[in-house]
Amino acid sequence: MSGGQTGIRETGSKEVEESQELSVQEKKETSGQERPAPGRYFVPSTDAHETEGGLTLVMEMPGVRRENLEVTLEEGVLKVEGRLDFSRYDGLEPVYTEYNVGHYERSFALSEKVDQQNIGATLENGVLTLTLPKSPAARPRRIDIS
Amino acid sequence: MARLSSPFDTMARLQQALDSYRTSPWLNAGLSGGGAFPPINVFRKGDGFALVAEIPGVGKDDIEIQVKGRSVRLSGNKAMAYPEGSATHRRERLAGRFDRALSLPIEIDPDHVEAELSDGVLTLSLNRAERDRPRTIKVA
Numbered sequence: 534m535s536g537g538q539t540g541i542r543e544t545g546s547k548e549v550e551e552s553q554e555l556s557v558q559e560k561k562e563t564s565g566q567e568r569p570a571p572g573r574y575f576v577p578s579t580d581a582h583e584t585e586g587g588l589t590l591v592m593e594m595p596g597v598r599r600e601n602l603e604v605t606l607e608e609g610v611l612k613v614e615g616r617l618d619f620s621r622y623d624g625l626e627p628v629y630t631e632y633n634v635g636h637y638e639r640s641f642a643l644s645e646k647v648d649q650q651n652i653g654a655t656l657e658n659g660v661l662t663l664t665l666p667k668s669p670a671a672r673p674r675r676i677d678i679s
Numbered sequence: 680m681a682r683l684s685s686p687f688d689t690m691a692r693l694q695q696a697l698d699s700y701r702t703s704p705w706l707n708a709g710l711s712g713g714g715a716f717p718p719i720n721v722f723r724k725g726d727g728f729a730l731v732a733e734i735p736g737v738g739k740d741d742i743e744i745q746v747k748g749r750s751v752r753l754s755g756n757k758a759m760a761y762p763e764g765s766a767t768h769r770r771e772r773l774a775g776r777f778d779r780a781l782s783l784p785i786e787i788d789p790d791h792v793e794a795e796l797s798d799g800v801l802t803l804s805l806n807r808a809e810r811d812r813p814r815t816i817k818v819a
Binding site for chain 2: 555556557558572573578579580581582583584588589591593594595596597598617619620621622623624625626627628629630631632633634635656658659660
């Protein structure tokens with residue numbers, strides 16, 4: 534499986550540098566392996582952050598419509614696949630290009646601390662947000678001293 | 680250039696074509712700096728052009744489009760908001776302001792520009808200005 538692991542182990546918080554001038558990120562193509570749909574697959578740029586309540590994954594998948602997005606969970610592996618509809622390019626002849634287009638795919642191994650029954654997903658402006666709540670046992674608790 | 684008309688081949692041919700045109704010097708003179716956000720693909724569409732740019736996470740209200748003469752300017756802000764006090768595990772997305780201009784080899788009709796933003800992809804349809812159209816001259 535391609536993609537990284539995002540468990541709930543790391544806790545160190547990092548300051549995010551906001552770049553003033555945005556530059557383009559070169560798309561990363563996934564390593565070649567047989568896939569259900571033909572064509573190229575890219576790795577969506579992903580942010581992952583954790584709060585007390587759970588983990589949030591934010592993935593950029595421009596061009597993917599809701600009906601072409603599939604999020605599956607199998608044996609602790611969360612797999613996201615977004616397929617592109619190429620019909621919008623019908624009758625268009627490229628003359629100058631800066632990026633390629635293709636489907637997106639990425640998988641994450643979830644730790645047992647994630648409440649796998651209550652994963653939520655929203656898609657807005659080509660950005661998929663997955664919320665992975667922590668299971669009640671994994672949430673931090675404050676112990677009162679009597 | 681093959682036209683991308685057969686739905687069966689569209690994807691593979693498009694991907695191939697997009698790759699081969701990445702080294703094309705077509706717009707070199709007019710580009711205001713390479714690698715600027717957002718990445719733009721330019722297509723010929725009828726006797727005009729279609730510009731397609733990937734701007735995931737940028738809403739309608741966060742982008743400004745200006746058209747003047749031969750140039751198109753896209754500017755705006757790509758913002759990311761994460762709750763305070765959250766711990767970062769992975770940071771691959773970029774945020775910030777962007778402003779880039781592109782010059783086309785035709786004069787654009789500013790009254791007939793169509794802009795559509797859907798699923799993080801901006802599509803601009805640009806038509807040639809009437810006074811820029813070629814005229815047929817009859818030999819007297």
